[in-house]
Each structure stands twice: as structure tokens, then as C-alpha cells.
Amino acid sequence: MNKLGKMIVVLLFRTNWRKLVFVCGVITIGSVLIQISTLFYPLSEFILPLPTSVSYYKSLQLENVRDGAIVVRLNSSAKVNQSMASSKNEGKELEYRREMNNLKSISVGKHLPSHMERYLLSLKPDEALSFVKKDIENAPLVSGDDPELYAPLFRNISIFKRSYEWMERILKVYIYKEGKRPIFHQPQLTGIYASEGWFMKLMEENKQFLTKDPQKAHLFYLPYSARQLQTVLYVRNSHNMKPLSIFLRDYVNMLAAKYPFWNRTRGSDHFLVACHDWGPYTLTEHEELTKNTIKALCNADVSQWIFVAGKDVSLPQTFIRNPKKPLKNVGGRRVSRRPILAFFAGNIHGRVRPILLKHWANKDEDMRIYGPLPNRLSYPQQMKSSKYCICPMGFEVNSPRIVEAIYYECVPVIIADNFVPPLNEALNWNAFSVVVDEKDIPRLKEILLAIPLKRYIVMQNNVKRLQKHFLWNVRPTRHDLFHMILHSIWASRINQIDQIPRL
Numbered sequence: 001m002n003k004l005g006k007m008i009v010v011l012l013f014r015t016n017w018r019k020l021v022f023v024c025g026v027i028t029i030g031s032v033l034i035q036i037s038t039l040f041y042p043l044s045e046f047i048l049p050l051p052t053s054v055s056y057y058k059s060l061q062l063e064n065v066r067d068g069a070i071v072v073r074l075n076s077s078a079k080v081n082q083s084m085a086s087s088k089n090e091g092k093e094l095e096y097r098r099e100m101n102n103l104k105s106i107s108v109g110k111h112l113p114s115h116m117e118r119y120l121l122s123l124k125p126d127e128a129l130s131f132v133k134k135d136i137e138n139a140p141l142v143s144g145d146d147p148e149l150y151a152p153l154f155r156n157i158s159i160f161k162r163s164y165e166w167m168e169r170i171l172k173v174y175i176y177k178e179g180k181r182p183i184f185h186q187p188q189l190t191g192i193y194a195s196e197g198w199f200m201k202l203m204e205e206n207k208q209f210l211t212k213d214p215q216k217a218h219l220f221y222l223p224y225s226a227r228q229l230q231t232v233l234y235v236r237n238s239h240n241m242k243p244l245s246i247f248l249r250d251y252v253n254m255l256a257a258k259y260p261f262w263n264r265t266r267g268s269d270h271f272l273v274a275c276h277d278w279g280p281y282t283l284t285e286h287e288e289l290t291k292n293t294i295k296a297l298c299n300a301d302v303s304q305w306i307f308v309a310g311k312d313v314s315l316p317q318t319f320i321r322n323p324k325k326p327l328k329n330v331g332g333r334r335v336s337r338r339p340i341l342a343f344f345a346g347n348i349h350g351r352v353r354p355i356l357l358k359h360w361a362n363k364d365e366d367m368r369i370y371g372p373l374p375n376r377l378s379y380p381q382q383m384k385s386s387k388y389c390i391c392p393m394g395f396e397v398n399s400p401r402i403v404e405a406i407y408y409e410c411v412p413v414i415i416a417d418n419f420v421p422p423l424n425e426a427l428n429w430n431a432f433s434v435v436v437d438e439k440d441i442p443r444l445k446e447i448l449l450a451i452p453l454k455r456y457i458v459m460q461n462n463v464k465r466l467q468k469h470f471l472w473n474v475r476p477t478r479h480d481l482f483h484m485i486l487h488s489i490w491a492s493r494i495n496q497i498d499q500i501p502r503l
């Protein structure tokens, strides 16, 4: 009862006097909760409508005060159960069911009925996500052609479309202001790590998805550049990434001490976007950052046990030469004007490229496999004149060639075991790429020739249709790369809504 006393004192401080009447309600509910906590039922969570919100944890400690609902957790690993069993919640549950039923008949892309809009706005971020998750699971089947989305490119177009529309409608992202330039808040828009910079720039400039009120946020962005972390903090030839990792650990601990948000979910509603090869390795001094945070990484290598397929997002690596014209040279020749079967040129490093060259350099007219590109050739022209563009891993599994191939309408051939291809949770890579196991490099030509022309033409057409989803637009457009990445992060957050680790 001592804790309950403390809670009342805190409430008196944080609520205004008119709300005093509710304190009685809080006491009543508090005693109900104490009774509930002695039950053995796996009652996971209650959300009780109240003007002031109090989060309790296992020990019924007062954790933080928010507005809108009392959130009670009796078991740390318990799942969020929005069906809310308590009789006190019946009104809310009925409303919830009614709104769910209403939803089935409407298209979220269109204007929502105003009562629905009001209802969704009245929900806390997690409740809204839970609601949306259920709706997406029952997404209406998309039939017929959508002028904006080409169904064969997607794993499940119905789910993607519904999920995307919900994102447009409700997603709010909070960006921490903390962190100094140049590591934070300073996007770099050129080079092979430009994806992290472009994402940062477009996110920070965004009007639609940002919120200044962290209480309203579904996602929290850690606005740093992995590339800059390396430039600023790595001691040349030290072979030691630890200072980078310690720097990020301290940054996260600072945020966790200053705000309630990190501890609330142990970082699982936070995300980062890092394209530099070292991205995953610089997280390892902070366990929650490594395990819980949603990581959009170019280096999407599942064998390192840092990137988690399904939870983390494989960030497309894009090589931007001219940030004023990120789309320069996009386009390619039609199939009949692609005389080269397979093309690769690049530096020879990592485990795969030496083997590729050993088997295919200067061996076969159809297989144009080079080390560094001979001066007389143009890289974009070679890609535009080839049927297949070979994308072997470099030092790490990822390669900017995959997106280049898409830009130049060449079917990518990925050779990188344990690599999760970009935006894999949404896209159906079978429809527009070929994946060859590293051990099959000696059979590369045979594998490519075995693909019937008809199937090749379908894949190449899909690559063309895919292009718009991989473009960085100075002013983002629907379904472009910025939105696709944000959608994958959003989808990961929604997938986890039932299993957020809590204390």
C-alpha cells in the first residue's frame, strides 16, 4: 500500500486539480490490480480508459505517467492482448470489435469515416498498431490491376497494399534531437554508402510522418551515420572497432536515462539505418541495441547473428555519383539489344570474387567477367547491354551492383551465401533475380543458359517495373525507395507488436 500512496502523490503533482476526482478511481483500480496480481491467470495486459495513465510493472512499481490509459503488465514476457478480458473493458472491447467490423468494408487509402478517424486518434500508439495488425492480417484481396503496384513483384500484394496505406495514414516517427554533427544529423549523399544519408535527409525533412511529440510516436529514429562514425572515430590501422561501438552504447544509454521511451520497450520501437559495412559490428557493446532495435542494414548477413531476417531490414545499397542527379543514366536497352550474357567488373576482394575470376575471366565470349573495368569500356553501357549482371559479394555480402542492375534493367545474379536481399519481407526476389550458391560458380554459365528465354523476358520486364521502388527522389513519391525502406521498418514494428520485450 506504500507504493499506492506514492503513486497518489505523483498523480497529484502531475495531474491538474480538476482531475482529482479520478484519484478515487485510480485507488479502486489499484486494489483490483493487486487482487488480480495474486491470481494465476496469464492475464497479460489491461488497458483501462482514464485521463491519466500509469504504467505498472510486475511489482506494481510506478514507472511513468502518460495520458489516456492505465497500462498494466503482470508478466514481462506476456503478450499484448488487445481483446482485454476485464469487465471494465467491455465497453472498449465492444467498440474495438465494432470498428474492426467496420474496417473490413472500407479502403484505408480513401478517406476514413470521421468516427473511425476519431477512434484511431484516440488510441495509444501500441493500441493503434495492434488494431492495424489485425486489419492487415485480414487484408481484402487485391484483384485486378493496380496502376501503381505491380502484383508479381510482391510476396503478397494484398498485405503490402493494406500495410502501406495504413502507414501513410497513421505512422508517426520521432527523431531524437540529441547527437552532434558530423556523426548525427549530417547526411552524406554520395558514394557507395549514400543510402543511409539519403534516408536520413528525407526522414528529417519529412512533413507527413514526423511528430514532435514522442508520446505519439510509433517509431523512434537514431539519426546517425555509420559511415561518419568510421570517418570520425576509427583509428587507422588499429583494427579496432570498439571505440565506435562504445560511442553508440553511450549514446543509447544517454537517451535511455533522459527519456522513458527506450526502457519502455528495451529499444524495440527504435530503429537505425546504416549502410557502411561495419554497421552491424558497431552495435555490439549494447545488448538491447544489438537485439531489439530494428536495424536497416546494407550488410544483411544472417550468419553474423546480428542481422535477424524477418525483424531487421535489408537496406538497398545504392552508389550515388551525383547527388544533384541521383537518377542519372537510369534506363536500359530492350532484350534483343543485350548481346552479352553476363557481365561483372570490380575490385577483387572478399571470398567470392577471386573464385569468380578464376573460373570465368577471359574464358568465354558470353561471360564478360573482369577485374577492374578496362578503360575503354563504360560501366553503365556494359550493364545496359547485358542480359544478366553478376552481383558477387565484396568484403561483405552486400553489393551496390544489385540496385545498379535494376537501374540499367539488367537481371541481377546474386552470389552471396547468407545474404538477405533488399526489402525481402515485401518483395518477391524470385520474380526478378537469380540467386546462385557460391559453390555453383563453376556452373554459372550453365545455370544462366538453362533459364528459358520466356522466363528471362518476364524477369527483365519485372526488373523494369521494380525500378521505381529503388529510386531516390529529391522529393519523395509514393512507393519510392524512401517509402519502401520506411515501410519495411513499419512492417517490422507491426510484426513485433505482440512480442515486445518489456520489463
Ligand SMILES: *[C@@H]1O[C@H](CO)[C@@H](O)[C@H](O)[C@H]1NC(C)=O
Binding pocket: 042, 075, 076, 077, 078
Ligand atoms: C510469464 O508467463 C509465461 C507463460 O505465460 C511463463 O512461461 C513465464 O515464466 C512468465 N514470466 C514471469 C517473469 O513470470
Ligand SMILES: *[C@@H]1O[C@H](CO)[C@@H](O)[C@H](O)[C@H]1NC(C)=O
Binding pocket: 079, 081, 082, 083, 084, 085
Ligand atoms: C486474449 O483474451 C481473450 C479473452 O478476452 C482470449 O479469448 C484470447 O485467447 C486471448 N489471446 C491471447 C493471445 O492470449
Ligand SMILES: *[C@@H]1O[C@H](CO)[C@@H](O)[C@H](O)[C@H]1NC(C)=O
Binding pocket: 136, 137, 138, 139, 155, 156, 157, 158, 159
Ligand atoms: C495474401 O494475404 C491474404 C491476407 O492474409 C491472404 O488471404 C492471401 O491468401 C495471401 N495471398 C497469397 C498469394 O499468399
Ligand SMILES: *[C@@H]1O[C@H](CO)[C@@H](O)[C@H](O)[C@H]1NC(C)=O
Binding pocket: 256, 257, 258, 259, 260, 263
Ligand atoms: C533506463 O534503464 C537504465 C538501466 O536499466 C537506467 O540507468 C535508466 O535510468 C533508466 N531510464 C529511466 C528514464 O528511468
